[in-house]
Amino acid sequence: MRYLIEGEIIRSENAAKSYKQKSKFVSNYLRARPSSNKVMDFGCGKLRYSDEIVSISKQVVFLDSDLQLSRNQMVRGVSTSVAEYVSTHYAHAQILSFECAVAQGVNSCFDFINCSNVLSAIPCVDYLQSALCIIYSALQGGGEALFVNQFRCSSFSKFESGRRHMYGYIYKGRLGYTYYGVMTNDVVVDLLVPLGFEVVNVWSEEDVGFVLVRRPHTVIA
Numbered sequence: 665m666r667y668l669i670e671g672e673i674i675r676s677e678n679a680a681k682s683y684k685q686k687s688k689f690v691s692n693y694l695r696a697r698p699s700s701n702k703v704m705d706f707g708c709g710k711l712r713y714s715d716e717i718v719s720i721s722k723q724v725v726f727l728d729s730d731l732q733l734s735r736n737q738m739v740r741g742v743s744t745s746v747a748e749y750v751s752t753h754y755a756h757a758q759i760l761s762f763e764c765a766v767a768q769g770v771n772s773c774f775d776f777i778n779c780s781n782v783l784s785a786i787p788c789v790d791y792l793q794s795a796l797c798i799i800y801s802a803l804q805g806g807g808e809a810l811f812v813n814q815f816r817c818s819s820f821s822k823f824e825s826g827r828r829h830m831y832g833y834i835y836k837g838r839l840g841y842t843y844y845g846v847m848t849n850d851v852v853v854d855l856l857v858p859l860g861f862e863v864v865n866v867w868s869e870e871d872v873g874f875v876l877v878r879r880p881h882t883v884i885a
């Protein structure tokens with residue numbers, strides 16, 4: 665997704681990391697989760713955790729911007745697009761663009777949604793809110809969403825040389841302007857609770873924060 669912020673284009677698609685740069689904490693958590701029927705990887709990037717996600721679910725939807733899904737790049741060691749990689753490697757998986765989800769909505773049928781390192785890459789309040797609303801509405805009652813964010817890393821001094829914006833900084837890097845939001849667990853909880861999510865668990869492993877939330881069951885009076 666490209667964002668125009670105060671005259672600078674932020675190419676958030678460039679923030680996605682390779683499957684060779686997994687966090688062992690995220691990978692271990694996903695592999696240990698009980699099996700789910702239908703899982704979404706919201707902001708799937710270059711499919712860093714796709715094997716873990718496919719291994720715990722019967723059906724998977726990989727969601728990212730139209731641009732991230734369709735452009736040619738190295739995806740898990742293959743020169744291809746995310747869309748092509750998914751269709752040729754995962755029998756029970758589909759892709760969905762953020763643009764399509766906004767325009768058409770998403771059925772409330774997911775029992776688990778993974779959202780790793782995505783909130784920190786969205787430099788616009790309206791898009792951040794609409795991403796969270798899509799996640800909420802895509803969950804079935806009782807379904808869980810995991811928000812993972814790295815709130816410290818070796819590059820932070822580089823980010824801090826940039827200018828302040830929303831939860832973090834906009835700085836000029838090798839591939840143009842980048843936004844990095846410092847999404848601590850407290851910040852994430854404060855964004856999620858007003859939208860109706862129930863907090864299930866909050867924890868950190870080294871510099872990685874985890875917030876696990878649930879969409880409450882609808883009570884029929």
Ligand SMILES: C[S@@+](CC[C@H](N)C(=O)[O-])C[C@H]1O[C@@H](n2cnc3c(N)ncnc32)[C@H](O)[C@@H]1O
Pocket residue numbers: 665676677678679680681706707708709710711712713727728729732762779780781782785786791795
């Ligand atoms: C830092 S990458 C994380 C990718 C992946 N989840 C991972 O952990 O490797 C951030 C991703 O968020 C995507 N993104 C940015 N804005 C988005 C939006 N509004 N909706 C969905 N994805 C978005 C970017 O295209 C990028 O792939």
